[in-house]
Amino acid sequence: MPLDFDAFSYLSDPSVPAFSDAGPRTVMDAHCGLCSRGARWIARHDKRDEFRIIPLQSELGVALMRHYNLDPDDPLSWLYIEAGLAYTSLDAFIRVAARIGGVWNMVRVLRIVPVGLQDLAYGAVARNRYRWFGKTDMCNLPDAALQKRLL
Numbered sequence: 001m002p003l004d005f006d007a008f009s010y011l012s013d014p015s016v017p018a019f020s021d022a023g024p025r026t027v028m029d030a031h032c033g034l035c036s037r038g039a040r041w042i043a044r045h046d047k048r049d050e051f052r053i054i055p056l057q058s059e060l061g062v063a064l065m066r067h068y069n070l071d072p073d074d075p076l077s078w079l080y081i082e083a084g085l086a087y088t089s090l091d092a093f094i095r096v097a098a099r100i101g102g103v104w105n106m107v108r109v110l111r112i113v114p115v116g117l118q119d120l121a122y123g124a125v126a127r128n129r130y131r132w133f134g135k136t137d138m139c140n141l142p143d144a145a146l147q148k149r150l151l
Contacts, residue, residue, distance in 0.1 A: 001091065003068050008084035016063040023050040024099055026092070027064055027079040030055035033133035034125070035078070043145040045100045053149045076126045090118040 010016045019025075026042070028035040042051050054061045056072055064079060065072040068086050080092035087095055090110060097107035110118065125132075 002085035002087055005068060005086060010064060010067050010081075013063075013067050016067050017060050019054075019060055020052070021081065021084070023052065024096070025052050025054055025081045026096065027054045027056050027061045027081075029078065029129075030057050031135050032129050033136045034129045036136045037133070039149070040146050042096065042100070043149055045102075045104065046149075050099070051096075051149060053146070055150065076123055078126075090122040091115075093122075 008021075010021075026039075028039055030036070039053050042053065054064065056062070056065065056077070062072045064081070065077055068079060068088075070077045070079065070088065076089070078088065078092065080087045080096055082095060082099065090113075094107050094110055097104040113121075
């Protein structure tokens with residue numbers, strides 16, 4: 001389910017810097033090893049070149065998180081925006097995988113897991129992501145396919 005905001009509500013928020021919102025956008029922690037792997041996964045599998053990635057630590061990333069009443073310092077925070085609607089947690093991941101399509105459509109099977117259990121599993125991974133996957137700097141990775149997607 002999308003967050004309870006009107007579609008494209010960020011356009012009327014003066015605290016959100018203007019940005020190109022044509023196509024799906026995801027706000028990801030640029031210092032998280034798991035998130036960096038996820039961003040590289042998107043760059044590798046998004047054959048239509050639709051996705052753009054906004055580092056959570058950027059001015060735009062922080063502004064979008066705050067617009068949607070999410071704490072940019074909370075490890076559970078990540079955001080996926082598609083057609084002006086915002087999604088978080090495992091629901092966002094499922095939507096990203098479905099948008100990429102192909103074999104990744106199988107991820108939709110996770111929707112049968114009750115939302116509370118999805119949030120519990122997502123929260124456990126998110127809270128431990130630095131410990132389990134380390135830290136990195138997504139913005140400085142020498143991956144040309146990823147670099148062209150960063151906003």
